Amino acid sequence: MSSKHRVVVLKIVSGQLTVTQAAAEYGMSRQYLHKLLARYRDEGLDGLQPRSRAPLTSSQAVTDRVRVRVVELRHALTAAGTDAGPVTIAWHLEREGLRAPSTSTIRRILHTAGLIVPEPRKRPKSSYIRFEASQPNETWQSDFTHWRLADGTDVEILNWLDDHSRLLLSCTAHRPVTGRDVVDTFLTTIDAYGPPASTLTDNGRVYTARHGGGRNQFEYVLAALNIRQKNGAPNHPQTQGKIERFHQTLKRWLTARPRAATITELQTQLNTFREHYNTTRPHRARGTTPATAYASTPKTAPSGHDDRTHYRVRHDHVDTNGKISFRRAARVHHLGIGATHRGKRCILIADDHTITVVHLDTGEIIATNTIDPTRTYWRNNEKEPGRWPGSSS
Structure with missing residues (x-):
């Protein structure tokens, strides 16, 4: 393009063509030709080189303050054992009154700082099919995971999670989890949030006895309250994928703190984690806290249920x-x-x-x-x- 500019400008300044004739012959506007002539007068032929169309300044440019804060937040959130991805960092920036750049820009800042390890074999997000309840209390997921106290004692942490909002409804420590624990925590949670329309669990004996040809305590309660029971396929943990990923988040947070010496001390940590998880961190799927997501949408319930009923x-x-x-x-x-x-x-x-x-x-x-x-x-x-x-x- 610069060679064409040279030819046109030289023909005009040598008197071979007028600006009007050059515009018609070379398909350029008279305004643009006058701009080229001005650049030629000020800079010579070098002034006719192609120039970037990007603005000299950008309202979207990331300031040094934001870059530094992105790195600081990454370190702080990682040390606290909580999520430290671009969505979470952007959420914290906005809460601090800073203009958050796009998540891709935050990712580039972290990559430049050497804080992101490439994962070339990771499945692309487009390959996942997401299943999510459309309303709070439409489905509650439950599962338990193992944790060790400071002396090596094995305990189990039982969780109830709202599928739609990811609100952590209940998080309790047991040694071990029994069918009675499942029923008691479930009914206590219903008293706080109302009953769900359905539950989703694996096929553990504390949740179902259907493979033995009968029902267990939990199934009796579900039937009495008209709550639909859903169980994942055996050997297919992806069905309970949300709560499986939640367990990773929980254990990462616990690992960043002194290991509890007693089950009572562990329960205190779990209570603190539940408050943090629900109200002071955004969920990556929504960009808002689970508590906000749970409160902002009408709740569903089992058919025939009165919202004022407590159990x-x-x-x-x-x-x-x-x-x-x-x-x-x-x-x-x-x-x-x-x-x-x-x-x-x-x-x-x-x-x-x-x-x-x-x-x-x-x-x-x-x-x-x-x-x-x-x-x-x-x-x-x-x-x-x-x-x-x-x-x-």
């Missing part, structure tokens, strides 16, 4: 008189179950109006009792009305 669960057994004692509002009431069920192990599921008693060995509902604060004895609605066991004729 309480208790494990008990039927006494020799066919009753179970139940404390409510500092007063003891007696649930009529039936003498034929004496000694049976049960789960009691109480909502605001009714208590449902499920036999643990069979999953059979053996009693429903209407809550009546004015009465001491609540009869079994599954049976015809009769006398209080042990009363006189």
Whole structure:
């Protein structure tokens, strides 16, 4: 292009062509030709070399302050055991009042600083098919992972995670996780967030007994609350991919801190982590915190559920008189179950109006009792009305 500019300009200055004639012959605007002539007068033929069209200054240019802060955040977040990727760094920059560059620019800054290790064999994001619940409480994922205390004692950390928002609903330490732990943490979480429409877990015995031809405690509770149970295919952990990746995040955070000496100390760390995970770090899939994502979308629920309903669960057994004692509002009431069920192990599921008693060995509902604060004895609605066991004729 510069040779064409030279020819046109030299023909004009030598008088062979006027500006108007040169514009018509060479397909250039008269305005552009006058600009070339001005550059020739100021700089000679060198002034006719092609020039960049980029602006001399850019409002998007990354300042030295931002570059330094990107590197500082990378070091600080990594040392804290939390996510330190470009999305998270950009989120922190914005919170600090700095104009965050694009994530690709942040990645280049980190690469230039030697803080990114290339992963040439990593699968491209386009090769993944993402499955995500469309609303909070549509699906809760659960799983547990192993961790060791300072003396080498193995403990298990049980987690409940909302599939849509990634909100960490519950994070508790056990030695080991039992079926009762799963039920208790699940019902406690329901009291805080309302019941989910479904759950997604692996096929561990604390979650399902379907391969043995029956149901376990957790499955009885799901059936009683009309919650759909979903289980991943055996030997296919990708189904629970979100919570598997979450376990990596959790362990990275724990590793960056002194190892807990007791299970109580570990639970304190887990409580701190849960607050941090939910409210002070953005999730990379959304660019916002899980707590914000959970709160910003209407919740779903099992069919027929009233959002104002709260649940309480208790494990008990039927006494020799066919009753179970139940404390409510500092007063003891007696649930009529039936003498034929004496000694049976049960789960009691109480909502605001009714208590449902499920036999643990069979999953059979053996009693429903209407809550009546004015009465001491609540009869079994599954049976015809009769006398209080042990009363006189």
